[in-house]
Amino acid sequence: MNSNILIGDATMPKVVIKIDKVSKIYDNKVKALNNVSLEIYEKEIFSLLGPNGAGKTTLIKIITGQLKPSSGELWILGVSHKEFLNSSVRHRVNFVPQENVIWEKLTVEENMMLMASMYKIPRREAREKVKELMEEFELLDTRKRLASKLSGGMRRKLAIAMALINDPDILILDEPTAGLDPRMRAILLGDIEKLKRKGKTILLTTHIVEEAERLSDRVGIIHRGEIITVDDPSSLKAKACGSEVLDLLFRKIDDVVLEAVVRIINGHDYIKVGDKILIKGDNLLGILNELRKNKLLYDSMLNASIRKSTLEDAFLFLTGTMLGE
Amino acid sequence: MVVIDIVKSKIKIALRTKELYIYVLGFPLIFMIIYGSMAPMYYSTISTMHIGFISRDLGVSYSIGNNTISSNYSALFYEYLDSLYYESQSVKVFSIENISSLSEAEKKAARLDVTGVIYLPDNFSQMIYNASASLTYSIVTPIISQEINNAYSRGDIELANRYLRAMQDLSNLANTTFSISLIIIGDPTYSKAMELYEAVWKYISSFVFQESKKFTDRYINYLEDEYNIAIELNTTSINIEMDKAFNVQFRRIGGGSAKETFLQMYYSLLVPGQIIQSVMIASVSAIYMVAYEIDRKILQRLKLTKVTSIEYIGGTLIAWGIISMMLGVLLLAIAIALGYVKIAWSLIDMGLSLLILILAGVITAAYSLIFLSFTNEKIAANFSLISLLTLSLFIAGYFPIPNPVIGFLLGRELTLFDLVPWRTAITCLRKSLILVDIYNPLDILPDLALLAFWTILYSGIAFITFDKFRLKRPY
Numbered sequence: 001m002n003s004n005i006l007i008g009d010a011t012m013p014k015v016v017i018k019i020d021k022v023s024k025i026y027d028n029k030v031k032a033l034n035n036v037s038l039e040i041y042e043k044e045i046f047s048l049l050g051p052n053g054a055g056k057t058t059l060i061k062i063i064t065g066q067l068k069p070s071s072g073e074l075w076i077l078g079v080s081h082k083e084f085l086n087s088s089v090r091h092r093v094n095f096v097p098q099e100n101v102i103w104e105k106l107t108v109e110e111n112m113m114l115m116a117s118m119y120k121i122p123r124r125e126a127r128e129k130v131k132e133l134m135e136e137f138e139l140l141d142t143r144k145r146l147a148s149k150l151s152g153g154m155r156r157k158l159a160i161a162m163a164l165i166n167d168p169d170i171l172i173l174d175e176p177t178a179g180l181d182p183r184m185r186a187i188l189l190g191d192i193e194k195l196k197r198k199g200k201t202i203l204l205t206t207h208i209v210e211e212a213e214r215l216s217d218r219v220g221i222i223h224r225g226e227i228i229t230v231d232d233p234s235s236l237k238a239k240a241c242g243s244e245v246l247d248l249l250f251r252k253i254d255d256v257v258l259e260a261v262v263r264i265i266n267g268h269d270y271i272k273v274g275d276k277i278l279i280k281g282d283n284l285l286g287i288l289n290e291l292r293k294n295k296l297l298y299d300s301m302l303n304a305s306i307r308k309s310t311l312e313d314a315f316l317f318l319t320g321t322m323l324g325e
Numbered sequence: 326m327v328v329i330d331i332v333k334s335k336i337k338i339a340l341r342t343k344e345l346y347i348y349v350l351g352f353p354l355i356f357m358i359i360y361g362s363m364a365p366m367y368y369s370t371i372s373t374m375h376i377g378f379i380s381r382d383l384g385v386s387y388s389i390g391n392n393t394i395s396s397n398y399s400a401l402f403y404e405y406l407d408s409l410y411y412e413s414q415s416v417k418v419f420s421i422e423n424i425s426s427l428s429e430a431e432k433k434a435a436r437l438d439v440t441g442v443i444y445l446p447d448n449f450s451q452m453i454y455n456a457s458a459s460l461t462y463s464i465v466t467p468i469i470s471q472e473i474n475n476a477y478s479r480g481d482i483e484l485a486n487r488y489l490r491a492m493q494d495l496s497n498l499a500n501t502t503f504s505i506s507l508i509i510i511g512d513p514t515y516s517k518a519m520e521l522y523e524a525v526w527k528y529i530s531s532f533v534f535q536e537s538k539k540f541t542d543r544y545i546n547y548l549e550d551e552y553n554i555a556i557e558l559n560t561t562s563i564n565i566e567m568d569k570a571f572n573v574q575f576r577r578i579g580g581g582s583a584k585e586t587f588l589q590m591y592y593s594l595l596v597p598g599q600i601i602q603s604v605m606i607a608s609v610s611a612i613y614m615v616a617y618e619i620d621r622k623i624l625q626r627l628k629l630t631k632v633t634s635i636e637y638i639g640g641t642l643i644a645w646g647i648i649s650m651m652l653g654v655l656l657l658a659i660a661i662a663l664g665y666v667k668i669a670w671s672l673i674d675m676g677l678s679l680l681i682l683i684l685a686g687v688i689t690a691a692y693s694l695i696f697l698s699f700t701n702e703k704i705a706a707n708f709s710l711i712s713l714l715t716l717s718l719f720i721a722g723y724f725p726i727p728n729p730v731i732g733f734l735l736g737r738e739l740t741l742f743d744l745v746p747w748r749t750a751i752t753c754l755r756k757s758l759i760l761v762d763i764y765n766p767l768d769i770l771p772d773l774a775l776l777a778f779w780t781i782l783y784s785g786i787a788f789i790t791f792d793k794f795r796l797k798r799p800y
């Protein structure tokens with residue numbers, strides 16, 4: 001057992017998941033995770049933000065005991081990953097994989113009751129718990145409906161509600177909002193926030209910036225199997241790109257345009273993605289004015305604005321690539 | 326109890342899966358038709374039939390003039406059958422085994438130890454005698470009356486009188502009826518048994534005509550000697566209504582005294598095979614059900630819960646046992662509704678049948694889980710369906726496939742097919758469901774023990790492989 005786990009003091013938050021130099025190389029030699037170290041604190045919402053293929057699901061699988069890391073160590077609620085699945089600590093963790101873990105041919109209520117039974121919760125207690133969860137996730141009206149007849153959003157809600165049947169301390173959600181329409185996405189994010197208020201620790205993965213930004217206490221940016229940085233969203237942005245960025249969109253960026261821009265911004269950090277150039281740093285207004293004076297640049301510019309930076313910008317500066325869908 | 330909840334849920338899921346109904350009800354129907362149309366293909370083989378022979382014949386005594394003659398036509402019939410060879414081949418038609426009791430006959434026929442059993446009733450010789458007398462009377466009477474007319478027209482009154490006295494003598498044979506009946510005991514679903522049935526029609530009539538001919542010759546000789554006359558046998562043709570004169574009954578094994586139509590006989594013995602076959606085919610749904618849980622990462626999730634591998638696998642197997650029981654009851658109900666089966670079961674028979682169905686379902690699900698342990702669900706489903714279908718064709722006993730005895734188990738012969746668990750289930754089910762008149766529950770025990778053994782073996786293997794390869798933990 002690692003000594004610095006679960007020994008919280010007033011200033012240090014309690015670490016519930018500690019990941020130490022974890023790497024994962026799949027059999028086909030894909031290096032999905034490279035030397036990942038991470039700590040998840042009690043009662044926070046932690047978002048793993050990264051594009052598809054970054055290694056998010058791989059990390060979730062390792063944390064939940066489905067996969068063995070190629071190297072490195074991790075502890076869940078103080079228990080080594082090697083003992084996790086044999087320890088009762090596993091009952092205090094639950095996860096919802098990208099696929100909805102539901103039985104389509106069972107009704108909403110039957111799904112919940114079966115999961116309760118899997119946790120050997122006494123029947124009467126289970127019934128109460130199920131009712132409570134169905135209320136909370138607005139599933140009561142559909143309780144008699146087969147899961148296969150539910151909308152995508154309702155299914156996800158059901159899957160999450162089922163993962164809460166054992167009242168876990170830690171809830172791990174892999175891409176909880178993937179494939180949902182914006183309305184359902186907003187409702188689900190609200191549900192997740194409610195869970196946090198109830199004192200759950202939530203670890204979720206996403207490749208959607210707004211989600212991570214709105215929801216998270218802390219965000220870990222993961223790219224090509226590496227954790228680039230971890231911080232709360234505003235500090236992360238401040239560190240990566242400052243509070244504002246200059247966002248330029250050109251008709252086309254050729255060598256002449258790029259050269260001119262680079263000359264004018266004079267040492268400021270910039271990044272070029274497609275026909276876009278983002279510039280960070282101080283005195284962005286001055287730079288913008290300089291750029292506008294350049295006839296060539298002004299003509300080929302479609303849009304130029306100084307705006308508040310987003311996590312997407314931070315991700316861009318940190319990784320040099322877009323998050324994308 | 327989590328196992329009960331798993332069982333209940335799986336049954337619900339199965340019952341809500343439409344494909345299951347197609348597999349379970351559609352396939353057996355198709356196979357019924359296929360079997361039915363394929364059966365005649367097996368009628369034309371030239372090979373020796375091993376048959377059983379039971380005679381209750383009391384023999385017959387009759388007198389010709391002052392001579393009293395005793396005949397045992399059953400023995401003659403035995404010899405006749407034993408001396409038959411296929412045309413231009415040195416292959417005997419029958420090899421005959423004498424059987425002493427009816428119950429032994431039924432058992433041998435049920436096990437297909439013999440193709441069928443020819444059962445001769447106590448009046449067999451009497452019937453042959455009657456037939457011979459009746460034939461002789463109808464052949465000789467017109468000849469003699471012709472001779473009387475001839476003698477009178479020639480004015481030879483004395484000769485005419487001698488013919489007249491012969492005619493009076495012949496009238497002893499009048500009022501005998503031509504009616505031969507005997508019984509073939511066999512399994513009507515076994516095409517060879519039906520072949521025997523058809524063959525016996527043919528052989529009994531030629532035997533009767535052969536014996537009648539001998540009798541007629543003898544009687545004519547007697548009349549010629551006795552009355553000093555000459556009787557010239559010409560080839561008069563005699564009309565005999567064959568349908569009425571010969572009555573070869575087929576009695577299916579276990580049929581008792583119930584009167585059944587031929588179709589009823591055929592299907593009632595097919596039913597256990599059909600039911601087990603459905604159970605075997607339904608295994609595909611078992612695979613898809615578990616495959617769904619693998620695909621949806623449900624199995625992965627369950628590792629975090631308190632459910633154990635034993636509970637999960639046990640629940641799955643028990644669920645399939647119960648599903649197959651429901652299936653069997655449903656198919657049986659259909660068979661009864663269609664009039665294929667007409668049997669009154671005892672409570673023990675019913676209980677045993679349900680138990681057998683449950684075990685068959687457990688074995689099938691275990692078999693499927695074993696495949697699923699090693700391959701993905703598509704391969705597993707296809708492989709298990711194809712292998713079970715093929716197996717079911719062999720083991721249902723529809724076709725004469727050699728099934729050698731390889732040993733003994735609890736005083737019961739162990740055949741090659743007994744190594745296939747579903748065959749054991751079919752054997753058990755036939756005994757408890759259809760052949761209730763021949764077998765009492767105690768007779769089923771050795772089969773049931775074998776079935777239980779298969780259940781434990783298959784479940785054990787399924788548990789070990791599924792737990793190791795599918796529920797495995799990475800550490």
Ligand SMILES: Nc1ncnc2c1ncn2[C@@H]1O[C@H](COP(=O)(O)OP(=O)(O)O)[C@@H](O)[C@H]1O
Nearest residue numbers: 026028030032051052053054055056057058059
């Ligand atoms: N079972 C596997 N075998 C081989 N490679 C895999 C496997 N699962 C994922 N990968 C690869 O590992 C990388 C990370 O995948 P994943 O963890 O699923 O990313 P994410 O969840 O962030 O989209 C990808 O390149 C993916 O192709």
Ligand SMILES: [Mg+2]
Nearest residue numbers: 056057098175
């Ligand atoms: Mg993923």
